[in-house]
Amino acid sequence: MTAEVGVIGTGVMGSNLARNLARNLAGRTGARVAVYDRDVDRASALAAEHPEAEFLVASSPADLASKLSGPRVAILMVNAGAATDSAINDLVQVFEPGDIIVDGGNSLFTDTIARGGTVSQAGIEFVGVGISGGEVGALEGPSMMVGGTESAYSRLRPILEPSAARAEPSDVSVEPSAARGVQAERESCIAHVGTDGAGHFVKMIHNGIEYADMQLIAEAFALLRSRLGLTPPEIAEVFREWNRGDLESYLIEITAEVLDHTDAVTGQPFVDVIADSAGAKGTGGWTVKTGLDLGVPVATIAEAVSARSLSAASVLRSSGTALDGPSTAASAIDEARTSADDGAPASAIDDRDMVLETVRQALFTGKVLAYVQGFHEIAAGAQEHGWNTDLGEVARIWRAGCIIRARFLDRITEAYEADPDLSSLLADPHFQDSLNAGQQALRDTVADAAAHGVPIPALASALSYFDGVRASRASAALVQGQRDFFGSHTYARTDRSGTFHTMWSGDRSEVQL
Numbered sequence: 001m002t003a004e005v006g007v008i009g010t011g012v013m014g015s016n017l018a019r020n021l022a023r024n025l026a027g028r029t030g031a032r033v034a035v036y037d038r039d040v041d042r043a044s045a046l047a048a049e050h051p052e053a054e055f056l057v058a059s060s061p062a063d064l065a066s067k068l069s070g071p072r073v074a075i076l077m078v079n080a081g082a083a084t085d086s087a088i089n090d091l092v093q094v095f096e097p098g099d100i101i102v103d104g105g106n107s108l109f110t111d112t113i114a115r116g117g118t119v120s121q122a123g124i125e126f127v128g129v130g131i132s133g134g135e136v137g138a139l140e141g142p143s144m145m146v147g148g149t150e151s152a153y154s155r156l157r158p159i160l161e162p163s164a165a166r167a168e169p170s171d172v173s174v175e176p177s178a179a180r181g182v183q184a185e186r187e188s189c190i191a192h193v194g195t196d197g198a199g200h201f202v203k204m205i206h207n208g209i210e211y212a213d214m215q216l217i218a219e220a221f222a223l224l225r226s227r228l229g230l231t232p233p234e235i236a237e238v239f240r241e242w243n244r245g246d247l248e249s250y251l252i253e254i255t256a257e258v259l260d261h262t263d264a265v266t267g268q269p270f271v272d273v274i275a276d277s278a279g280a281k282g283t284g285g286w287t288v289k290t291g292l293d294l295g296v297p298v299a300t301i302a303e304a305v306s307a308r309s310l311s312a313a314s315v316l317r318s319s320g321t322a323l324d325g326p327s328t329a330a331s332a333i334d335e336a337r338t339s340a341d342d343g344a345p346a347s348a349i350d351d352r353d354m355v356l357e358t359v360r361q362a363l364f365t366g367k368v369l370a371y372v373q374g375f376h377e378i379a380a381g382a383q384e385h386g387w388n389t390d391l392g393e394v395a396r397i398w399r400a401g402c403i404i405r406a407r408f409l410d411r412i413t414e415a416y417e418a419d420p421d422l423s424s425l426l427a428d429p430h431f432q433d434s435l436n437a438g439q440q441a442l443r444d445t446v447a448d449a450a451a452h453g454v455p456i457p458a459l460a461s462a463l464s465y466f467d468g469v470r471a472s473r474a475s476a477a478l479v480q481g482q483r484d485f486f487g488s489h490t491y492a493r494t495d496r497s498g499t500f501h502t503m504w505s506g507d508r509s510e511v512q513l
């Protein structure tokens with residue numbers, strides 16, 4: 001008896017994906033799932049715990065190869081890095097030309113490109129697939145971002161697609177009866193997003209956006225707590241309310257769950273007993289480093305990564321406790337309210353609904369700006385690597401299954417459907433309207449937080465990004481002048497084309513180069 005697909009690595013993600021595949025392939029002739037783990041007992045235990053999956057348990061890579069029908073397909077669900085290299089090496093020894101090795105881990109896309117080059121020398125296809133959705137997603141339906149060749153995708157799609165998440169149809173303008181087939185296909189959260197490392201590249205940006213989204217939400221929480229004095233369960237209620245509007249997303253939903261949870265040991269809100277130090281496995285940092293390499297500004301994502309680094313820098317933070325906060329607790333919001341109220345003193349805390357609405361709009365605006373940055377990076381990466389990535393399709397497959405799934409991703413798909421050559425989401429009329437509507441709230445929120453000493457790095461950077469792209473002239477001309485002064489780095493002029501240099505250490509005349 002042979003299997004249609006093998007899963008290598010039976011940790012939580014691998015086990016759950018294997019079960020998902022088995023469930024969704026069940027009923028197809030020969031469509032069994034083989035599982036292999038270096039710890040053979042672990043794979044056997046999985047099969048024993050889930051007899052319904054009818055797994056074929058392999059005892060070695062060679063045994064796995066013998067259990068797979070050809071051309072073989074094996075999905076690696078092992079840790080990124082050395083474990084992935086070693087598993088690939090094992091498979092290359094026992095696979096044959098035409099077989100496909102899929103890496104479903106969070107590998108760095110440049111590693112995927114390099115591995116593809118090596119593996120293809122043996123005639124074996126190598127496909128990096130970004131799989132998002134955590135443990136539950138792997139079991140119930142993740143979002144899958146597939147790289148590799150078109151022909152490998154054609155072979156993989158019938159195996160993977162039944163296990164992918166499904167989203168509501170996005171195109172409500174199409175007559176359901178006329179488009180049922182198309183709609184059914186469009187609902188599945190799997191897509192070929194480009195060749196070689198594109199799947200892992202898009203997954204990396206997903207994670208970068210995830211970092212920004214989480215940080216923005218955490219900052220909104222910090223503001224509501226410190227400025228309105230709300231308790232975590234009260235803020236959970238606020239997030240539940242927000243989850244019924246533009247902000248509807250998985251991350252807002254789970255935030256409410258975390259904030260509503262009470263610690264069983266102390267009886268305190270759970271969030272208050274968690275040490276204030278956030279971990280990171282590195283994918284957010286990769287997004288920022290890659291953004292730097294591509295020359296794409298991803299400041300809000302970078303601030304989210306830095307905020308985690310700062311949170312974990314305990315020595316730095318203990319020195320920081322000696323530093324002063326604001327000397328007056330007055331912000332523009334306070335001022336505005338004081339004057340509107342005939343000079344009667346008022347504080348932001350007095351007008352709860354106004355503060356809530358301001359922070360809600362600021363959060364949404366910051367989130368949109370983080371996505372603008374992430375999609376810019378995908379476009380730049382696709383151009384750099386010749387991937388022909390469909391950005392609307394990326395937004396479409398992020399609407400379900402993955403961690404950043406959110407209602408407003410429909411809008412991104414619509415923007416790219418309306419104009420597939422859109423240079424930036426900032427050029428889309430809907431996003432322009434949305435940002436214009438929210439910018440004042442973002443401004444007020446950042447000003448208020450600054451006045452009161454509440455750290456909000458992601459919101460503040462989103463605002464600076466917004467003002468940076470909005471300004472026809474900002475601060476770069478002076479930087480370019482400084483560069484020319486100390487390093488003869490030259491400059492362009494506003495009134496003439498060409499490259500120029502001023503003889504700073506001579507008579508300060510200008511030369512055209």
Ligand code: 6PG
Pocket residue numbers: 106131132133134206207210279280281282283284402403
């Ligand atoms: C997903 C998640 C997943 C994982 C991240 C967490 O899309 O399913 O992004 O990949 O949770 O690796 O990353 P950090 O540990 O860096 O927060």
